[in-house]
Amino acid sequence: MKTRLNDTAQEVELVKIKGVKQGLLLTFSDISDFNKVEAEINSKLTSGFFMRGTHIFFKPGDLSHANEELLRKIFARYGLIFKVMPEVIEKTAPEIKADDTVETEYEDNKEEQERATQEETVKESDDITQMLVVNRTLRGGQEIKTKSSVLVCGNVNPGAQVIAGGSIDIRGKCYGMVHAGAYGNTEAFIIADKLHPTQIRIANLVARPPDDMEETEMAERASIKDGQIVIEPIDR
Amino acid sequence: MSGNKTRAEIIVITSGKGGVGKTTTTANIGVGLAMKDKKVALIDTDTGLRNLDLLLGLENRIMYDLVDVTEGRVPYKKALVPHKKFRNLFLLPTSQVKDKSSVNPEALMKLCDEMKSEFDYILIDCPAGIEQGFQTAIAGADCAIVVTMPEISAVRDADKIIGELGRADKDNIKLIVNRIRPQMVEQGDMLDMKDINDILSITCIGQVPDDEKVVTSTNRGEPVIMTEDSLAGRAYKNIVRRILGEDVEFMDLHKDTFLRRLKRAFGMN
Ligand SMILES: Nc1ncnc2c1ncn2[C@@H]1O[C@H](COP(=O)(O)OP(=O)(O)O)[C@@H](O)[C@H]1O
Ligand SMILES: [Mg+2]
Numbered sequence: 001m002k003t004r005l006n007d008t009a010q011e012v013e014l015v016k017i018k019g020v021k022q023g024l025l026l027t028f029s030d031i032s033d034f035n036k037v038e039a040e041i042n043s044k045l046t047s048g049f050f051m052r053g054t055h056i057f058f059k060p061g062d063l064s065h066a067n068e069e070l071l072r073k074i075f076a077r078y079g080l081i082f083k084v085m086p087e088v089i090e091k092t093a094p095e096i097k098a099d100d101t102v103e104t105e106y107e108d109n110k111e112e113q114e115r116a117t118q119e120e121t122v123k124e125s126d127d128i129t130q131m132l133v134v135n136r137t138l139r140g141g142q143e144i145k146t147k148s149s150v151l152v153c154g155n156v157n158p159g160a161q162v163i164a165g166g167s168i169d170i171r172g173k174c175y176g177m178v179h180a181g182a183y184g185n186t187e188a189f190i191i192a193d194k195l196h197p198t199q200i201r202i203a204n205l206v207a208r209p210p211d212d213m214e215e216t217e218m219a220e221r222a223s224i225k226d227g228q229i230v231i232e233p234i235d236r
Numbered sequence: 237m238s239g240n241k242t243r244a245e246i247i248v249i250t251s252g253k254g255g256v257g258k259t260t261t262t263a264n265i266g267v268g269l270a271m272k273d274k275k276v277a278l279i280d281t282d283t284g285l286r287n288l289d290l291l292l293g294l295e296n297r298i299m300y301d302l303v304d305v306t307e308g309r310v311p312y313k314k315a316l317v318p319h320k321k322f323r324n325l326f327l328l329p330t331s332q333v334k335d336k337s338s339v340n341p342e343a344l345m346k347l348c349d350e351m352k353s354e355f356d357y358i359l360i361d362c363p364a365g366i367e368q369g370f371q372t373a374i375a376g377a378d379c380a381i382v383v384t385m386p387e388i389s390a391v392r393d394a395d396k397i398i399g400e401l402g403r404a405d406k407d408n409i410k411l412i413v414n415r416i417r418p419q420m421v422e423q424g425d426m427l428d429m430k431d432i433n434d435i436l437s438i439t440c441i442g443q444v445p446d447d448e449k450v451v452t453s454t455n456r457g458e459p460v461i462m463t464e465d466s467l468a469g470r471a472y473k474n475i476v477r478r479i480l481g482e483d484v485e486f487m488d489l490h491k492d493t494f495l496r497r498l499k500r501a502f503g504m505n
Contacts, residue, residue, distance in 0.1 A: 157395050
C-alpha cells in the first residue's frame with residue numbers, strides 16, 4: 001500500500017545514534033554546518049547518559065580529518081572512545097526479538113560478543129558494551145531486562161517493561177513500567193522525551209506519576225534525591 | 237501493485253481484541269476493491285466463527301471450505317464462492333469445525349502462493365488473539381491492517397498485535413480505527429486520533445464512524461459500502477482508494493456531526 005498519511009513526524013536530527021555490536025554508531029544527516037553538529041553532540045553528552053568506556057563509531061569517509069579529531073576530543077572528555085567503524089562489524093546490536101521476556105544478562109552478552117568477534121574476525125577482546133541499545137518501540141507485553149544500562153530509540157508503550165541494572169534513556173515517549181538501578185544502584189536515573197510511565201522504579205523505590213500529571217514539552221529525568229524519586233525537566 | 241495479474245497483494249486484517257470490526261472491514265474493503273474492477277479473493281480463517289459469508293449474503297451458496305482445500309480434497313477454485321453481484325469477488329469460506337489447528341501456516345502460505353497469479357488482491361480475515369489461528373492467518377501476508385476501536389483496551393490489544401506482527405517480520409502495517417463516535421470524542425469520553433497515534437504510531441488508512449447502517453446492511457448481506465450516502469460507507473470507500481495508492485483526505489467526522497446536530501436542532505434531520 002502506498003499511503004503516506006498520519007506518519008508520525010520526526011524532527012530532523014543532524015546526528016543519529018544507532019546501536020551496533022561493539023558500541024554505538026554515529027551517522028550524520030547533514031554536516032554542512034559542523035558547529036551545529038558539534039552542538040548537538042555536546043547536548044547529547046551533557047544528558048550524562050553515555051557510559052564511560054563505550055565505543056562510539058563513525059563510518060569511514062563521513063568526517064574530515066579535522067572534524068574527526070575535534071569529535072574525538074569531545075568524546076574523550078566523557079571517557080568515550082571515538083573511532084572509525086571497521087566495515088566488517090557494521091551490524092546492528094543483537095536484535096531483541098525473543099519471546100515476551102528478553103533477558104540480556106551481562107555474561108551472555110560477553111559470550112555473544114566473543115562469538116561475534118570470532119565470526120567477524122575483529123580483534124577487540126577488551127570490548128564490553130555496557131549499554132543495551134533497543135532500536136524500536138517496545139509494545140505492550142514486551143520486556144527488556146538487563147544488568148547494563150538501556151538506550152531505547154523508540155517508545156515504551158503501556159504494558160511494556162524495561163528493567164535495567166543501570167540507567168534508562170528513552171528517546172521517545174515512556175508509558176510503560178521502567179525500573180532503573182534494579183540491582184540496587186541508587187545513582188541510576190531514567191530519561192525520556194515524554195516521561196509518563198505507569199510506574200517508575202529506581203533501586204528499591206517506587207513512584208507512580210500523579211493521575212493529573214501536567215504535560216510538558218521538555219524531556220524529563222527521574223532520579224533519587226533525598227531518598228525520594230524526583231522528576232525534573234531537562235534540556236537535550 | 238494494482239492490475240498486475242501475476243502478483244496479488246495479500247493483506248491480512250487483524251486486531252487484538254475480538255468484535256472490533258475485522259470481518260466488517262474485510263467484507264467492505266473486498267467489495268470496494270471489486271467495485272474498482274479488481275479481482276479479489278476473501279479468505280476467512282476465523283475457524284468455527286464463520287461469518288464473512290453472512291456479511292456478503294453468501295451463506296447458502298457454500299459447498300466446500302478452507303480445510304477442504306488445504307487438506308487437498310478439492311482444488312481452491314472449486315471452493316471459491318462467487319459474489320452474486322460482483323463477479324470478480326470471491327469468498328473462500330472457513331470451516332465450521334472447532335478444531336482451530338486444522339489449517340497451519342505452511343498450508344495457508346502454499347494456498348496463497350497458488351492463488352496469487354489469479355487475483356489482484358487477497359484479503360485474509362483473521363481470528364482475534366495471538367494464538368495459532370493468528371500465526372496461520374498472517375503467514376502469507378505482504379501487509380497487515382490492524383483494526384481497532386477508540387477505547388483503551390482495544391488500543392492496547394492492537395499494540396500487542398503490532399508487536400507480534402513485527403516479530404513475524406511483517407513490517408508493512410496499517411491502521412483502521414473503527415466505530416468512532418465523534419460526539420464522545422469531543423466530550424473527551426473516547427480516545428481521539430492523537431491519543432491513538434501516540435501509542436500505536438503506525439500509518440492510519442481509515443477512520444470509520446460508528447454507524448447503525450453497518451448493522452442494517454449486515455442483516456441484508458450487503459456490506460455498507462454498497463449503500464449510497466452512509467458515513468461508514470464513505471469511510472470505507474476512502475480506505476479502498478488509499479489502498480489503491482490515492483492520497484485521500486480524511487473526512488471530518490466532527491464537523492459532520494456538528495452539522496447534523498445543527499440540522500437536528502432546526503428539525504431538518
Ligand atoms: N462502524 C460500525 N458501526 C456500527 N457497528 C459496527 C461497525 N463496525 C462493526 N460493527 C458491528 O460490530 C460487531 C462486530 O463486528 P465484526 O466485524 O464481526 O468484528 P470482528 O470480526 O472483529 O469480530 C458486528 O455486530 C458489527 O455489525
Ligand atoms: Mg470476525
